[in-house]
Amino acid sequence: MSTDLLGSLNPPQREAVTHGDGPLLVLAGAGSGKTRVITHRIAWLVQQCGVPVREILAITFTNKAAGEMRERISELIGPQSSGLWASTFHSACARILRIEHEAAGYDRAFSIYDDADQQRIMREILKDENIDPKRLTPRAVLGRISAAKNELLHPRDLSEQAADEAEQGMARLYQRYQDRLAANQAMDFDDLLMVTVEMLRRDPVVRERWQRRFRYVLVDEYQDTNHAQYWLVRILAEPERNVMVVGDDDQGIYSWRGADIRNILEFKADYPDAVTIPLEQNYRSTSTILEAANAVVRNNRGRHPKKLFTDRAGGEPVSVAVCTDEHDEARMVVREISRATAEGHALDQIAVFYRTHAQSRVIEDQLVRSGISYQVLGGPRFYERAEVKDLMSYLRVVANPADREAFTRAAGSPKRGLGPAALAKVAEAAEARGVPMDSVAREPDLVPGLNASQRDALLGLGALLERLRDMDASGSPPDRVMERAIEDSGLREALLADGPAEAGLGRLDNLQELVGVAAEYTARADEPTLRGFLEEVALVSAVDEADDDGGRVTLMTVHNAKGLEYDVVMVTGLEEGLFPHVRSIDDPDGLEEERRLCYVALTRARERLLLSHADSRALRGNRMYAIPSRFIEEIPDEALGREDRPPRGGTGAGVSIGVSPFDVGDAVVHESFGEGVITGLQQKGRLIQVRFDDKERVLMADMAPMRRLAG
Numbered sequence: 001m002s003t004d005l006l007g008s009l010n011p012p013q014r015e016a017v018t019h020g021d022g023p024l025l026v027l028a029g030a031g032s033g034k035t036r037v038i039t040h041r042i043a044w045l046v047q048q049c050g051v052p053v054r055e056i057l058a059i060t061f062t063n064k065a066a067g068e069m070r071e072r073i074s075e076l077i078g079p080q081s082s083g084l085w086a087s088t089f090h091s092a093c094a095r096i097l098r099i100e101h102e103a104a105g106y107d108r109a110f111s112i113y114d115d116a117d118q119q120r121i122m123r124e125i126l127k128d129e130n131i132d133p134k135r136l137t138p139r140a141v142l143g144r145i146s147a148a149k150n151e152l153l154h155p156r157d158l159s160e161q162a163a164d165e166a167e168q169g170m171a172r173l174y175q176r177y178q179d180r181l182a183a184n185q186a187m188d189f190d191d192l193l194m195v196t197v198e199m200l201r202r203d204p205v206v207r208e209r210w211q212r213r214f215r216y217v218l219v220d221e222y223q224d225t226n227h228a229q230y231w232l233v234r235i236l237a238e239p240e241r242n243v244m245v246v247g248d249d250d251q252g253i254y255s256w257r258g259a260d261i262r263n264i265l266e267f268k269a270d271y272p273d274a275v276t277i278p279l280e281q282n283y284r285s286t287s288t289i290l291e292a293a294n295a296v297v298r299n300n301r302g303r304h305p306k307k308l309f310t311d312r313a314g315g316e317p318v319s320v321a322v323c324t325d326e327h328d329e330a331r332m333v334v335r336e337i338s339r340a341t342a343e344g345h346a347l348d349q350i351a352v353f354y355r356t357h358a359q360s361r362v363i364e365d366q367l368v369r370s371g372i373s374y375q376v377l378g379g380p381r382f383y384e385r386a387e388v389k390d391l392m393s394y395l396r397v398v399a400n401p402a403d404r405e406a407f408t409r410a411a412g413s414p415k416r417g418l419g420p421a422a423l424a425k426v427a428e429a430a431e432a433r434g435v436p437m438d439s440v441a442r443e444p445d446l447v448p449g450l451n452a453s454q455r456d457a458l459l460g461l462g463a464l465l466e467r468l469r470d471m472d473a474s475g476s477p478p479d480r481v482m483e484r485a486i487e488d489s490g491l492r493e494a495l496l497a498d499g500p501a502e503a504g505l506g507r508l509d510n511l512q513e514l515v516g517v518a519a520e521y522t523a524r525a526d527e528p529t530l531r532g533f534l535e536e537v538a539l540v541s542a543v544d545e546a547d548d549d550g551g552r553v554t555l556m557t558v559h560n561a562k563g564l565e566y567d568v569v570m571v572t573g574l575e576e577g578l579f580p581h582v583r584s585i586d587d588p589d590g591l592e593e594e595r596r597l598c599y600v601a602l603t604r605a606r607e608r609l610l611l612s613h614a615d616s617r618a619l620r621g622n623r624m625y626a627i628p629s630r631f632i633e634e635i636p637d638e639a640l641g642r643e644d645r646p647p648r649g650g651t652g653a654g655v656s657i658g659v660s661p662f663d664v665g666d667a668v669v670h671e672s673f674g675e676g677v678i679t680g681l682q683q684k685g686r687l688i689q690v691r692f693d694d695k696e697r698v699l700m701a702d703m704a705p706m707r708r709l710a711g
Helices: 002-006 011-017 034-047 063-081 089-099 115-128 138-150 155-161 165-183 189-202 204-213 227-236 287-297 326-342 357-370 386-399 404-411 420-433 437-441 452-473 478-489 491-497 501-524 530-541 588-602
Strands: 024-028 056-060 085-088 216-219 243-247 275-279 318-323 350-354 374-376 553-557 566-571 605-614 616-619 622-625 640-642 667-670 674-682 687-692 695-700 706-708
Touching: 002 011, 002 034, 011 034, 011 275, 024 034, 034 056, 034 063, 034 216, 034 243, 056 063, 056 089, 063 085, 085 089, 089 189, 089 227, 115 138, 115 165, 138 165, 138 189, 138 227, 155 165, 189 204, 189 227, 204 227, 216 227, 287 318, 287 588, 287 605, 318 326, 326 350, 326 357, 326 566, 326 605, 350 357, 357 374, 357 501, 357 553, 386 404, 386 452, 386 478, 386 491, 386 501, 386 530, 404 420, 404 437, 404 452, 420 437, 420 452, 437 452, 452 478, 478 491, 478 501, 478 530, 491 501, 501 530, 501 616, 566 588, 622 695, 667 687
Parallel strands: 024 243, 024 275, 056 085, 056 216, 216 243, 318 605, 318 640, 350 553, 350 566, 374 553, 566 605
Antiparallel strands: 616 622, 667 674, 667 706, 674 687, 687 695
16 A cells, blocks of 8 residues: 555655654645645555554645545545544634533533624624724624634733723723623634633643644645644644644735734744655646746745746746736737637636736626626626625616615615614605605605614715715716715725725725726716616626536636636736735735735646736726836746737836936826825835825826926
């Protein structure tokens, strides 16, 4: 059996599988066969070392991965695999806590609350605290609590660290939330980890029992572990220290979820005698693609040195498409898809990546017009996204006061105290008078059974809809009506307050993208109207997909691409301020994570890789000039192939741009945006940040039609 276990492995894989006792760090580069190493290592321990399978704990990050691991091990060792603990962190902790519930201070039948349960409890707490859930949403509070639990921080810890009353208030909400969970004999998902770690720390008898039980601990995707997961592994692996962690610091892209890249970078500090084995042979991509990926990621300082290689020598050069704008880029995507399918690639082996969800809209529109079937992975299609539908509901009821469904959705987005029961009373009053619901909204005293706050909320909604209708009637373009709806409805404030900042800003970007759609419609329509815009959007979003027998092209953000692979990959929007994202450019750690994100994108491609950037792009409602991402410039010329059209205006990759003639603090005037003040310089002055009328814009120093004001 040893021959069967080792025969398919390359030398570093074989070394990792046959490693003896003691700590082991396996640096598994993209496409290097890490799952094979983990499963063969477990089989080796059982069959060749005589380790009982019940003494092995294998941790993965998804239930799907855990299931696949169990299946592979069963194929390798058969019935001996029965009893193996191969699960996620949360599943393993839940099993431990069911067994050790008394030591943990819980009944054995404790409940595990999901997201809906948590939000219901937090809504009740906020109500008891007289906190407006529109200003501080349950999701936002729960996000802060989750981050604290991942760091193993209690309410008292937050209270002691609080710098102001707002932070003290958050600690109080955290305490009340924990009290409610305890009273219900319940835990949330973060508690499963936190309670387990603290129980093991506190109770030496329980700790020693589980340390004896799991003499061998194996952890996949170790670069994605957070502080609580780190301590769980650290405690269970003592005192024998037979811990094997597998991961790739070059693919650590989830810091916004609490993952700490230091866990893998500093593994040798925790275990000075650890053996480190890099897996550098890639079985996925051509050598040209790997050359590009290696060149980008080696610019990061916080990494273990490694260089992927492959036996698949050569391959097509990495292409760089220089596009005039996002529409030109979308047309390029369609051309490349047509080329790939003509060469025999199935649609489901073609993927298009982008940095932010909002970028998908223009690409989706072009795919629909071209009759190409597609799917959006990790989220709904653009016009199906909740925040897009929320904003559209305001426009629909403005254009058609009789649209009851639109009125109902607008009334509840954002939440303003008008729940189903209250809206049912509004509908009943409207039917009794034979008028639309928004007519009744302007006279809330006519609706029986509403309390004072509901009447005020209804009156405010009615007044807003009337203002928007007046704007439309007076000839305001749809994009202006939309901007007013975003601001006056409270949608902007609600999105920014709801959940992690990254998610809220992403949803707000989608609304700004919709504003951009309306602005484009206004520019090309002979007589732009709100009704005309709504009709155009309805026709685009309602188009039936083409025959799906050949599969579908996959669209996704780069964050959702990890772990996947395709024959043909297009990475769009590689521009400074977009990828790398503007929020990361001036943060060294953030910039390194953006570079890792780029590395993940590049290493998804098996046969063909195309990168694109645009000379200008509409972002957040503004047309911005752009320069190519530094990540393109980091790829060596010998790995790159370029389209025949030369870069325009000095914006092509590798073109040197001189030092900016502007400086921070300069007063300037722009032909389109008017007067402003320079607030920052990026990329050695190639990009300048300028504040115009309280709006920050990032412009190209050598292309912006702008001059410095005298004096």
